[in-house]
Amino acid sequence: MFIETDVLVVGAGPAGSSAAKHAALNGAKVLMVEKKSEIGAPKRCAEGVSKDGLINLGIEPSSRWVASEIDGVRLVSPGGIDAWLTKDTVKLPEMGYVVERKVFDKFMAMDAARAGADTMIKTLAKGLEKREDHVLVKAERMGEEIEIKTKIVIGADGPESRVGRWGGLKTTVKPKNMESGAQFEMVGIEMENPNALEFYFGSVAPGGYAWIFPKGNDIANVGLGVRSTLTEKSAYEHLLDFVKTCSATKNATAVELNIGGNPVGGIIKKISTDRILVVGDAAGMVNPLTGGGIISGMQGGLIAGEIAAAAIKEGNTSEKRLSEYDKRCEKEIGNLFNKYMKSRDYLGSLSDEELDLIAKAFNKTEFERISTAELLKVLVKVSPKALLKLGTLF
Amino acid sequence: MIVKEWCMYCGECAGVCPRCLIEVGETSITFDESSCKDCKICVQVCPVRALKNRN
Numbered sequence: 411m412f413i414e415t416d417v418l419v420v421g422a423g424p425a426g427s428s429a430a431k432h433a434a435l436n437g438a439k440v441l442m443v444e445k446k447s448e449i450g451a452p453k454r455c456a457e458g459v460s461k462d463g464l465i466n467l468g469i470e471p472s473s474r475w476v477a478s479e480i481d482g483v484r485l486v487s488p489g490g491i492d493a494w495l496t497k498d499t500v501k502l503p504e505m506g507y508v509v510e511r512k513v514f515d516k517f518m519a520m521d522a523a524r525a526g527a528d529t530m531i532k533t534l535a536k537g538l539e540k541r542e543d544h545v546l547v548k549a550e551r552m553g554e555e556i557e558i559k560t561k562i563v564i565g566a567d568g569p570e571s572r573v574g575r576w577g578g579l580k581t582t583v584k585p586k587n588m589e590s591g592a593q594f595e596m597v598g599i600e601m602e603n604p605n606a607l608e609f610y611f612g613s614v615a616p617g618g619y620a621w622i623f624p625k626g627n628d629i630a631n632v633g634l635g636v637r638s639t640l641t642e643k644s645a646y647e648h649l650l651d652f653v654k655t656c657s658a659t660k661n662a663t664a665v666e667l668n669i670g671g672n673p674v675g676g677i678i679k680k681i682s683t684d685r686i687l688v689v690g691d692a693a694g695m696v697n698p699l700t701g702g703g704i705i706s707g708m709q710g711g712l713i714a715g716e717i718a719a720a721a722i723k724e725g726n727t728s729e730k731r732l733s734e735y736d737k738r739c740e741k742e743i744g745n746l747f748n749k750y751m752k753s754r755d756y757l758g759s760l761s762d763e764e765l766d767l768i769a770k771a772f773n774k775t776e777f778e779r780i781s782t783a784e785l786l787k788v789l790v791k792v793s794p795k796a797l798l799k800l801g802t803l804f
Numbered sequence: 805m806i807v808k809e810w811c812m813y814c815g816e817c818a819g820v821c822p823r824c825l826i827e828v829g830e831t832s833i834t835f836d837e838s839s840c841k842d843c844k845i846c847v848q849v850c851p852v853r854a855l856k857n858r859n
Binding site: 445446447452454532534536568569570571572575576582583584585588590591592638639644645646667669670671673 | 812814815816818819820821822824826827828829830845848849850851852853
């Protein structure tokens, strides 16, 4: 089969669908290919999104994919000292949702389809060749070879990102920047506050943290991310240890296992070249401290879609023309990522005892709002060592 | 590369492979072993230890 299009999006996660939607809305002929038979499953994610993030993207929350509403956070130190940031203690607790990615991702792909983007599922991109004024992509669907001639390729192919590398971008993730994740979806969870996200720090998850993200009733995503350079155990082994010892999960039963890598090294240096853009996890559009990447990936998708469509209209898909994408992403998505990365490295360097002391100090502090930046502001206030290392950043 | 049957095709190995030699489909994983330099980074990052080096 031979197909000709303006924009080919590889990968129908939230970032890919956002790119496809906005390229189509801006007048481009769009095809999106997805290697899996079901968009959104299996998830590789804790499924948290911020309300602000959705509003900025113009996405109305739907009861079909909102699993629970979140208005608080509980931070737990290795010694079990917890700090609560909830609507009783925080002035502006407005926060977010835990979503059902299986439904959410499909919704976003449907949005793209309604905007005019074609989609092919169960279609795996196998390689590409850059030509003078177009790109030739080889793909395979259910045993059938497919050749796609396109003016621009948008690689939204996740942390494994091969599209970028085929196109000449250095998207390989260094092992120290790849967080290795494992998560159970569990039933029978016993939480003190089912509307608060829980975060557990310290040796429970070296280089990352463990989380419990409630999904309504007694259901939650219970997972953790570790950096394989800092531990001998696998993420899965750490997860088994965690659910055995954590009081919220000791009577819970796993109904789903999710695993996957999360690129936490920040946006990669160069995310566009002639006729090729990368978005989402493939471009490192993940908050290096929290590991959150749904909203930032979709922001990247929006920018990529707009610029790709504009470049095609102008008949100029050169590296120089597309470099506007790098600039906008740096400004609109990555502006705080370097600070978050330094904070991540600092928090990762603390002993369990030091984390306990910080948790104690957090307990005595008032918070304006629940956000990463606010938490870090308080951190440098309560910890002299943090002030020394991060004081100039926040 | 030996792939254990509990591999979940998450693709983390493909993302760290310095030579981009790993292709992950929905339920398939293929290594281009002719160009592999045996760095074992893929083995190290696997969240469920599903990869094992032949050597």
